[in-house]
Amino acid sequence: MSPDRVSPDRNVSAPPPRAPVAFPAATLVEHYPRLVRIAHLVLPPSPDDDRRVLAAHGLVQRALPTGRTDPGYASLRERVLRLALDAGRPRRWPGRALRSARAALPVSRPYVRGLRLVPRSGGAAELALDQRLSALSGPARAALVLRALEGLPDAEVRRTLAAAGAGDPDAALAEAAGIEPYTPGPTGPDAPGSPAGADASGGPSGAGGAAGIAALLLSPGFDACSLRARPTDLLRRRRRGRAALAATVAAVFCGALLALPGDGWGPGGAGGAAYARHPAGDAALDPAAVLRAAPAGWLTSTRTDFSVWPARGPLAGDDALLGRALTVWAAPGGSVRISTTPATPSGPPMGSPQLLYAGEVDGARVVVFHDGLRIVRYAESAGAPATTSPAGAAPVPVSLDFARTDGADAAASGALAVGRSDGDVRYLTAPWVSGTAVRDLRAPDAPARPLRRDADGVTDPVPSPVAADDCASWETLEAHGADDGPGLLLTDLGEPVPARLTSGPPGAPRDVREPADRAAWARTACLLSGMRSRGVRSVNSWEFARQPLPDSGGTARWLCTRAETWRGPGSTVLAQFQAPSSEAAEPGTVAAEAEDSPACGAREPRALAGVVWRSGGGRWYVLAAGSEQFRSLATTGDAPGAARGNLLAVPASRGAGAELSGRLSDGTEVGALR
Numbered sequence: 001m002s003p004d005r006v007s008p009d010r011n012v013s014a015p016p017p018r019a020p021v022a023f024p025a026a027t028l029v030e031h032y033p034r035l036v037r038i039a040h041l042v043l044p045p046s047p048d049d050d051r052r053v054l055a056a057h058g059l060v061q062r063a064l065p066t067g068r069t070d071p072g073y074a075s076l077r078e079r080v081l082r083l084a085l086d087a088g089r090p091r092r093w094p095g096r097a098l099r100s101a102r103a104a105l106p107v108s109r110p111y112v113r114g115l116r117l118v119p120r121s122g123g124a125a126e127l128a129l130d131q132r133l134s135a136l137s138g139p140a141r142a143a144l145v146l147r148a149l150e151g152l153p154d155a156e157v158r159r160t161l162a163a164a165g166a167g168d169p170d171a172a173l174a175e176a177a178g179i180e181p182y183t184p185g186p187t188g189p190d191a192p193g194s195p196a197g198a199d200a201s202g203g204p205s206g207a208g209g210a211a212g213i214a215a216l217l218l219s220p221g222f223d224a225c226s227l228r229a230r231p232t233d234l235l236r237r238r239r240r241g242r243a244a245l246a247a248t249v250a251a252v253f254c255g256a257l258l259a260l261p262g263d264g265w266g267p268g269g270a271g272g273a274a275y276a277r278h279p280a281g282d283a284a285l286d287p288a289a290v291l292r293a294a295p296a297g298w299l300t301s302t303r304t305d306f307s308v309w310p311a312r313g314p315l316a317g318d319d320a321l322l323g324r325a326l327t328v329w330a331a332p333g334g335s336v337r338i339s340t341t342p343a344t345p346s347g348p349p350m351g352s353p354q355l356l357y358a359g360e361v362d363g364a365r366v367v368v369f370h371d372g373l374r375i376v377r378y379a380e381s382a383g384a385p386a387t388t389s390p391a392g393a394a395p396v397p398v399s400l401d402f403a404r405t406d407g408a409d410a411a412a413s414g415a416l417a418v419g420r421s422d423g424d425v426r427y428l429t430a431p432w433v434s435g436t437a438v439r440d441l442r443a444p445d446a447p448a449r450p451l452r453r454d455a456d457g458v459t460d461p462v463p464s465p466v467a468a469d470d471c472a473s474w475e476t477l478e479a480h481g482a483d484d485g486p487g488l489l490l491t492d493l494g495e496p497v498p499a500r501l502t503s504g505p506p507g508a509p510r511d512v513r514e515p516a517d518r519a520a521w522a523r524t525a526c527l528l529s530g531m532r533s534r535g536v537r538s539v540n541s542w543e544f545a546r547q548p549l550p551d552s553g554g555t556a557r558w559l560c561t562r563a564e565t566w567r568g569p570g571s572t573v574l575a576q577f578q579a580p581s582s583e584a585a586e587p588g589t590v591a592a593e594a595e596d597s598p599a600c601g602a603r604e605p606r607a608l609a610g611v612v613w614r615s616g617g618g619r620w621y622v623l624a625a626g627s628e629q630f631r632s633l634a635t636t637g638d639a640p641g642a643a644r645g646n647l648l649a650v651p652a653s654r655g656a657g658a659e660l661s662g663r664l665s666d667g668t669e670v671g672a673l674r
Helices: 026-030 032-042 049-062 073-087 098-104 124-135 138-149 154-163 169-176 209-217 234-259 279-284 319-330 515-522 525-531
Strands: 005-007 115-119 227-231 337-340 354-361 364-370 374-381 398-404 415-421 424-429 435-440 475-480 488-491 499-503 536-548 555-565 572-578 589-595 608-614 620-626 630-637 641-644 647-652 658-664 669-671
Touching: 026 032, 026 073, 032 049, 032 073, 032 138, 049 073, 049 115, 073 138, 073 154, 073 589, 124 209, 138 154, 138 169, 138 209, 154 169, 319 354, 319 364, 319 374, 319 398, 354 415, 354 424, 364 415, 374 415, 499 515, 515 536, 525 536, 525 572, 536 620, 536 647, 572 608, 589 608, 608 630, 608 658, 620 630, 620 658, 630 647, 641 647
Parallel strands: 337 398, 499 536
Antiparallel strands: 005 608, 115 227, 354 364, 364 374, 374 398, 415 424, 435 475, 475 488, 488 499, 536 555, 555 572, 572 589, 608 620, 620 647, 630 641, 630 658, 658 669
């Protein structure tokens, strides 16, 4: 380990944004389901779970601050945690500050009359974890959520808890550390709704520890946005309004019948099985009409993406299996476990989809479709009955995974995650992939290990980094094309489509092939854990500066890591400071982070960040670096200073706060990444 010390630059920041945004609630709306899940998990247990569900929604809606600026996700998460922790404290009116007095008020809840809204029922694992959560204190529940669900390191968990008003973050972390996931028996299904799209073949898809807890916390049993409705006060409401209700319903129903065109409400009318009766709907449910690309069509096609993948797999001719998959996709029953990547519609097929694969993978019958916009993966247990009920319900257990793939190119469509089991993932590779290997990002000098594929392009199991308890290794898929050099790197982030890893400037990213690129990724790999289940398409790591350190401390690297999503918005940007180290894979320090920022991307190919750093001699400095576009840097506050060029080092004291800004070559002044 290097003797140097780095303090993440929480105090070296840009001036606050001044320009209003058109939609201040955009971040809250985008991340609303995840914030509600966090609030529901942290709020104190209640005998009446629907009150906690509604309280979680009301709490998240109160978390939007006043003003015209759009807060970032981390800021909203902090406000949600603060409100949830306040709601769990004893209510004491006299002598309390404004915030505590506000906490004494009951959390305002959306009003729902005549219904109880509760999350879907979970299995034994979810029930056991819920009981363990009920026994924890509010801060401990928050610590568990931040560590397991959000994937934050302990230092960031402590900072977030302290900012949210937790009295003793260390004690909360220690209390949360005693929670271990319940492991179901060998016949239990995968944790429902996990971001990895659990197979229906049984057994937990992840290893134990934080990853196992995360999979459970992401299940429908803890999803306060995917709810079951049940009546409440039924007899009393019936006694009070039977006559009035009957008259109202009769009037509305008769009016609706009169307004319906054609034959009204019934088979053949607009309201009766309209999708199944429509010609396009009939074709979408017909396994014989499923589209199949020519086996060698990709060799001559002007396109190289999922649309030219041929239909592969030993069950590609099983019309009964294909029919079940199409029926469940068009109208999934309540027992079907559905997972979607962000901003991916989960509606029925828009006409006949294209078949990419059908076969048995790790004890599950798997069908993979492509409809031009999405990859849809259907999985049913290989031991389930090969029939459906008269109502069209799916065999149990069944899962459906939806992933957005519009605009995919040859690299983005190089592989799919076709199966998961026991912490491993199997990939289905594109027809143009000539060979595969496994490369550990955390071991930059180690050679890639050959990876066997079957005749249909399905690989042997590969350890999934999203299922690991730690970051000792990060196994990636190396896919080779026609050339003999190292191929492109793809990493599993818990979704059907793996993310591509690249290096280099935003305008010209390249595959990770050079030793220097691999060395940088070895110290960056662990940051990928924070990008799980976010619909990430690609992650580029760009070394934008190198800085000689004071007191003969060697040379540090500054990198900007940017994750792009399939949907466009939702990008994640991390500025990273990598001080010299004797350990090749020692993680760097995150100096700044932002979401939905154009920084380090094609629209704004520049970066500026800073840290407070202690040299080996014990002296503290504010260090800052910008990309080559900067002609000068300056700091104000506890450590004022200025320098020409794109590097700055100013003597400082421990805990110094400073604002960092830079001036571009055209004279424009910009702030640091935040």
